[in-house]
Amino acid sequence: MKLRIGHLSTFYHTAIILMAEDMLTKTLGMDVEWRLFGTGPAIVNAFESKDLDLAYVGLPPAAIGISRGVGIVCVAGGHMEGTVLAGRKEFTGFPEQEDLRTILGQFRGRKIGVPGKGSIHDVILSECLERYGLTKETTVINYPWADQVTEAMVRGEVSAAVGTSALAVAIRRFAHGKILYPPSQLWPNNPSYGIMVDRDFLEREKRTVERFLMMHEDATSLIRNKPRLAARIISDFVGFIDDEFVMETLKVSPKYCAQITDEFIASTIEFVKALKKLGYIGREITSDEIFDTSLINTIHPEKDHYEDGISNTLP
Numbered sequence: 001m002k003l004r005i006g007h008l009s010t011f012y013h014t015a016i017i018l019m020a021e022d023m024l025t026k027t028l029g030m031d032v033e034w035r036l037f038g039t040g041p042a043i044v045n046a047f048e049s050k051d052l053d054l055a056y057v058g059l060p061p062a063a064i065g066i067s068r069g070v071g072i073v074c075v076a077g078g079h080m081e082g083t084v085l086a087g088r089k090e091f092t093g094f095p096e097q098e099d100l101r102t103i104l105g106q107f108r109g110r111k112i113g114v115p116g117k118g119s120i121h122d123v124i125l126s127e128c129l130e131r132y133g134l135t136k137e138t139t140v141i142n143y144p145w146a147d148q149v150t151e152a153m154v155r156g157e158v159s160a161a162v163g164t165s166a167l168a169v170a171i172r173r174f175a176h177g178k179i180l181y182p183p184s185q186l187w188p189n190n191p192s193y194g195i196m197v198d199r200d201f202l203e204r205e206k207r208t209v210e211r212f213l214m215m216h217e218d219a220t221s222l223i224r225n226k227p228r229l230a231a232r233i234i235s236d237f238v239g240f241i242d243d244e245f246v247m248e249t250l251k252v253s254p255k256y257c258a259q260i261t262d263e264f265i266a267s268t269i270e271f272v273k274a275l276k277k278l279g280y281i282g283r284e285i286t287s288d289e290i291f292d293t294s295l296i297n298t299i300h301p302e303k304d305h306y307e308d309g310i311s312n313t314l315p
Contacts, residue, residue, distance in 0.1 A: 002031040003208065006043040006055030009036065009146060010164055011234050011241065012249055012256075013056045013193060014078060014219035020237035023215050028208060038145040039116035041065075043196075047072050053201040054212065058120030059191040059268045059290070060275060066289055067281040073202065073289075074194040076213050076296045077264050078220060080255040080306050081183040082192030083124050084168040087160030088153075093180030101132040103180055108137040113149040113158035117142045118280060120271075124187050125162040127274040153177060165253035169245060183253045189263040190271075192253070202292070210295050217258035217300055224256050227310040250310050259304035260293050 003024070007015035015034070018024055024032045035052065037043045040061035046052045048070045056078065065072060087093070091106050114122045122142060129135045141158060143149050150167055152158045153175040160180065161171060171177035183190075195216060202209055223230045231246035265287050272290075275281045 002033055003028065003212075004033045004035060004051065004053045006035050006037055006046055006052045006057070008038075008040070008043075008056060008193075010056075010082075010193070011166060011238050011246065012079070012223065012253075014216050014223070015056055016234050016237055017219040017222065017230060018215060020233050024212065027215060028211055030208075039119050040193075041116055041118040042144075044070055044072070047196070047198060050198070052198065053205075054195065054197050054209065056193050057196045058193050060120045060123040060271050060280075061118050062194065062196050063268070063272055063275060063285060063290060064118050064280050067275075067283060067285050071199040072196045073199055073292045074260065075197050075202070075209060075292050076195040076216060076258045077191065077260045077304075077306075078194060078216070078256070078258060079192035079253070080189055080257075080264065080267075081187070082164055082253050083121050083162060083186055083190060084165050084179055084183050084252065085125075085160060085162050085181040085186060086153075086168040086171040086177050087180045088175075088177050091160065091180060093178060094182060094185060100128065100181060100186070104128060104132055104134055104138070107160055108134065110159040111139040111141055111157065113141050113143060113152045113161040113163075115142065115146045115149060115163055116144055120190070120192065121162045121164070123271060123274060123278070123280065124190065126278050128186075130278060150174065164249075166249045168252060169249045173245070179252070187267070189267040191264050191268050194260070194264075195258075206295070210299065213258060213295055213299050217296075220256045220258050220305075223250065223310065224305055224308055225311050254309040255306040256310070257300075257305040257308075258296060259300045259306075260291055260296055261304045261306065263306075265291060
């Protein structure tokens with residue numbers, strides 16, 4: 001038997017730690033095939049084709065898939081508040097300007113880059129522009145790979161970008177930009193990603209999924225409690241980023257845990273409402289259609305750790 005896992009290039013997902021440490025093959029006693037995708041919607045399409053068993057996905061693309069009948073369910077969290085607005089230094093941002101409407105208003109007649117249509121970052125940006133009546137005055141360019149958004153900033157194709165905390169740090173380093181609005185302010189408690197599982201696979205292989213979630217929780221604990229060790233593992237495995245880049249990214253968006261909290265679910269349902277309003281889905285779906293918390297509640301019965309942030313101690 002082979003476990004097929006979909007993941008993104010987002011290096012602070014636990015996928016990178018699990019791959020680097022080769023934990024799954026040893027613990028599960030089965031072959032593991034890691035498949036890299038450019039965006040969450042592409043992963044959902046792979047689930048629809050029955051090409052994946054389990055994956056790391058943002059909740060909005062997962063909800064879009066569930067609304068059209070893709071048989072997947074979220075069995076664990078992983079990270080909250082992972083979407084950041086960044087741009088060139090000449091633009092005013094938080095905390096000098098606290099009003100998001102004013103900050104986004106600077107991009108009337110300009111272009112903002114964001115990962116693929118239907119990604120969590122795309123949905124957050126679309127909802128914000130619609131809320132403030134800026135949709136027709138701002139050009140949004142979707143890129144199939146998140147890394148291409150950074151490149152677009154470097155080339156001057158876009159004036160700002162919405163994406164992961166890693167994207168924001170890359171823009172600071174390589175495009176001489178800055179964070180214009182932090183993740184904790186942009187959409188509080190937003191479900192950055194969850195662990196999605198094919199429902200048929202979950203029914204057949206519940207024990208396999210449970211064991212995977214145990215390792216996933218251990219990896220989130222490593223990120224929280226030993227961030228410098230986690231940063232070394234991640235940077236060594238990825239190869240083209242250094243420890244400090246990883247640490248800076250973790251500090252920008254520090255909420256890591258495997259639990260599915262009430263806030264995580266409530267924020268997801270707010271996304272569902274936004275998806276319906278923006279025309280991404282034709283009906284509102286319920287939390288029971290999206291989540292199955294039975295396994296993670298058994299594995300992680302204590303209070304969640306999202307608000308703990310990451311440790312300031314070494315290693």
